[in-house]
Amino acid sequence: MNNNFQTLMRQATGLTQAGSLNEATAAIQRALRGASGPDGASAADSPLVLEDCVFEVDAPAPAAPETETRTDAPTGAGEFTSGTHTQGALTRRYKLYTPPGKWDQPMPLVVMLHGCTQNPDDFAAGTSMNQRASEQGFCVLYPEQSQDANPSRCWNWFKHNHQQRGRGEPALLASMTQAVMKQRRIDPRRVFIAGLSAGGAMAAIVAAAYPEIFAAVGVHSGLPTGAASNVAEALMVMKSGELSIVMPGKGQHLGAATKGSLRPQTSVPTIVFHGDQDTTVHPRNGEHVIAAVLGSGAAGPRVEQGVSARGRRYTRSTRHASHGRAVTEHWLVHGAGHAWSGGSAEGSYTDGSGPDATREMLRFFFEQRA
16 A cells, blocks of 8 residues: 555544545545556556445435334245335335244244445345245345435444444344344344345444344455444555554544454354455455454464355364364455455346355354354
């Protein structure tokens, strides 16, 4: 990252804190136009940077309509239903997949948070999660971010009022999950959450804030809880992977120099996927997500090298608890960019070369119990 980029981002941070939002946005745009990725391409020319991870400042909250639920036609195997959920001043739409047939036992639930510019249908198609749910017998909840809340449909992981228990989008998502658990016969010991990019960052926040609800979390191409508190910091950590951690509720920042001494922010078992050629969210952020679970004193991982069926190399690092169950898995996918690993071309931001993130996340999830 060049010095000019750092200077402009520091200016943008100061302008944001001073309330000069238009000037801060202009500084961010200048920084992006001048920043170059590893391949020499301008960051401003990258559709992933512009579409997936540039956030608007202080977008208005959506009005809260009355809750109503409608049922779409079955997808051929199970039902994909639509509805809305309100918690406090926030309302969001969602889609819920229920597998076909009658299940004698309570089913697991997987909550899936889409990335920027995506929606539930797109995310379901790209991850093939509904197909797996039909085969294995679990429900899938896809909350939908409102364009009124964020013009790029990003979950607002980088805003301080959406990073804590009992506030903002984490509270809404936890409440929506609990409502679905009541609507369907869900096993409360097997409720999981996962997401891509901004959705992955929000999944980490929600799991940390509500560990009594979620038995495990999957973070794909995301960032750790508290990685930023405004748009300028968000762009900085996405670009460099250097943290300025905000401890929720304490207003305390931990600069990059102290990131090695971070204390665990969640005890929820965590699986991370990240491409080592991701120029939208620096792959170092995947390491920080794992560190937020383990802390700096954790024992070394068991490291395995592998190759997917379609020839994509990866490194898998696993750490186990004393009872033998995996606490964290970190999949570093070599040569991959900002895309769901092993995903279907029917959805956006997918890389079909594998390894299959959907399959591996489900395996990790179903080994856990809250």
